[in-house]
Amino acid sequence: MPDLSIVSVETTILDVPLIRPHKFATTSMDAQPLLLVAVTTGDGVTGYGEGVVPGGPWWGGESVETMQAVVERYMTPVLVGRRVDDITGIMADIERVVAAARFAKAAVDVALHDAWARCLGVPVHTLLGGAFRTSVDVTWALGSAPVEEIIAEAQEKIETRRHFSFKLKMGALDPATDTERVLRVTEALAGQAGVRVDVNARWDRLTALRHLPELADGGVELIEQPTPGEQLEVLAELNALLPIPVMADESVHTPHDALEIARRGAADVLAVKTTKCGGLRRSREVVAVARAAGLACHGATSIEGPIGTAASLHFACADPGIDFGTELFGPLLFSAELLQEPLHYADGRLHLPTGPGLGVELNMDAVARWTRK
Structure with missing residues (x-):
């Protein structure tokens, strides 16, 4: 034994x-x-x-x-x-x-x-019930460079078939300037790839009411956490107003958070990070609440390295509740490789490694x- x-x-x-x-x-x-x-x-x-x-x-x-x-x-x-x-x-x-x-x-x-x-x-996903898929879609987070460089970066990812969905961070600039910047990117990528935005909970209610409809009308496909995490009533108001999905991130860490979001109709999608939820077990509980309430779940990232990314990948491949894609791009942002054999990204997807445990070996x-x- x-x-x-x-x-x-x-x-x-x-x-x-x-x-x-x-x-x-x-x-x-x-x-x-x-x-x-x-x-x-x-x-x-x-x-x-x-x-x-x-x-x-x-x-x-x-x-x-x-x-x-x-x-x-x-x-x-x-x-x-x-x-x-x-x-x-x-x-x-x-x-x-x-x-x-x-x-x-x-x-x-x-x-x-x-x-x-x-x-x-055995692989970690076996402990979670087994993998029902062997890869997941991966959205790429675009940088904070000038708009022309951001568009060029996105188009290069599309042409090389690395990514077909993109996210832009907002909240650091003047809201009107920020909105205009995003709309230029969205217009340039129309018909080629989806664009979503993440405000990181940095807008207040009035700013969100003023600018989010512009983003939706301009072709943005999803709004992530526009207002402070604890203001669920504001998030619910925005979700009812907008014709595109709202995703909660800073608002949801626990199964009870997921329950409150469902009760209030505060979001259509939950950003599930195995890190912020406290691990694989607790993440499963969050996803279970979301599925019971008819909410979608996105495999989100804290910019993990290869160990954290592999863990989230095993989780996403074992849980059908992760049904709104992922952004498990963390290792692609690193200029140093920490694994003996890198994780495999291709055709807009991250592919599940084989082997025992997480299936990866540190260098x-x-x-x-x-x-x-």
Whole structure:
């Protein structure tokens, strides 16, 4: 019988450079910090999880530094000595010790799934019920360059068959200027690809009422989180007004959040990030609520590296509730490859790797190179 007992939990912070700066509504980054969490069993099997937030603590209050402290000081004592197949019990006990901290919990949850699946010699999706598909659509996030460069970037992705759907960030510029910029891109790509926008919860109600109808009339296919996450009544008002789908992101972290959005009719689509939801188990609960309410779910990203992206891919391939595509493009933004064999992107899709666990193997030389000193 394999020894499934957890003998060690180790954390490592990496700073991985990007191919270009990635801009959000309030910040931008030219490197993505990652927290690797390694869970090792008595038989020497190691599973990896990834703690990552989109651009730092501005989004959800966590950072790789806070995650590392919480995992090492408060979660590791719960883990060591337990079995990697005791995920439900371990995560329930962690919940009693640590409130919120869902990004940190996600790193531990994924590491446990990876280790357990490797011990069994099966892929992670087997633990989630099995993969009913082997690839998912991937939307590409366009940069913050001048409009002509953004259009050229999108057209290059279309011509090389890398992506057929695009997202633009909004919220950092004057709203009228921002709207005009997006409409120019949408017009240029009309008939070639869909364009959606993400305001990162940075507009107030009146700004949203003024500019979102312009975006919808101009051909934008989806509006993501235009107003603050806690203002569900405003999101519901906008969703009722607009003829295109509204997607909730900052408004939904938990199954109860999903229930409230459904009750209020606040969104048509939920952005499900395995990171912000607290891991694979909790993400399944969020999706279950959405499916019961007739809401679509999008496999969203926190700009994960290859470990976090592989985990979200296994989840998306195992859960039919992820039925509104994905944006699991994180590793494509990295200028450094962390895997021995990169994840496979082709024809606008990300393809499920084979092999035990997450199906990917870290290049430990690359990990060492980008480890924070």
